[in-house]
Amino acid sequence: MLTMVIATLRQKLFELFRADRAPAGYRPGITLAHVRRNLGAANADLERLAVEVIERTESQLLMHLVMTEFVLRVPAATGGTASFEVHHGGAIRRNGIRVRRRSGNQALGRELQARLLADSALFQALMPLDFKRLRIELHNQQWCVRLEHMGGSEVVNRMPAFRRYIALSPVQRDHLLASLMGLQRLLSTL
Structure with missing residues (x-):
């Protein structure tokens, strides 16, 4: 009897804390509707770039966040598999763009860093951009850029409710x- 109660309790806890549950x-x-309204005429430019805009949720104790990710896919001139994170440098003030290799070819990461710094239009667009995450991945001769902006997101709290x-x-x-267009231009030659 006790074993059955423990098994039932364990199953209920598993269902409660399942990661894939909304x-x-x-x-x-x-x-997404709010973001599309904010984008206005830029929606057409994003469609021309073939940028996919998706929602991603992140659960916390009594709240959740709904973030918007802009996904850009670009054919790669090189093969292999690699993963990089791009972030602003500086602890208090932004003083540059840094590329951190998560996996893959280290030389490719250095080349990506050098090209980001050399492309002044892209650099000027990325520096003031308030992004939370910017991941660049190479897989099956295709680059995939995932940019999560700090704006275009929603905070939902259950206690107090807001x-x-x-x-x-x-x-x-x-x-x-400008950043997405610059990344498409840069990655199409890398």
Whole structure:
């Protein structure tokens, strides 16, 4: 009897904390609708670049976040597999762009870093861009850029109950579009 109670309790706990379960109060597509409204005319430019805009949720104790990821795929001139994270340098003030190799060819990471710094238009777009994550991956002769902006996200709290959308400002929208176009240009030759 005790074994059955423990097994049932364990199953209930597993179902409660399952990672693939949508958080309570999550409204699929609502954040994307806000982002598309913020993008305005830039939606056409993103479609021309073949950028996919997706929602991603992150659950926390009594709240969840809905983040927006901009996914760009570019045919690669090189083969292999690699993964890189791009972030701003500097602890308090941004003083550059850094590329951190997660896996793959270290020389390719150095080449990516050098080209990011050499492309002044891309560098000027990335420096003021408020991104949370920027991952660049190479797989099956294709680059995949995943850029998660700090704007275009929603915070949903259960206790106290509130929901807040963090808008993507027009200035950030312009930097985002310039960054994605610059990354497409840079990666198509790498």
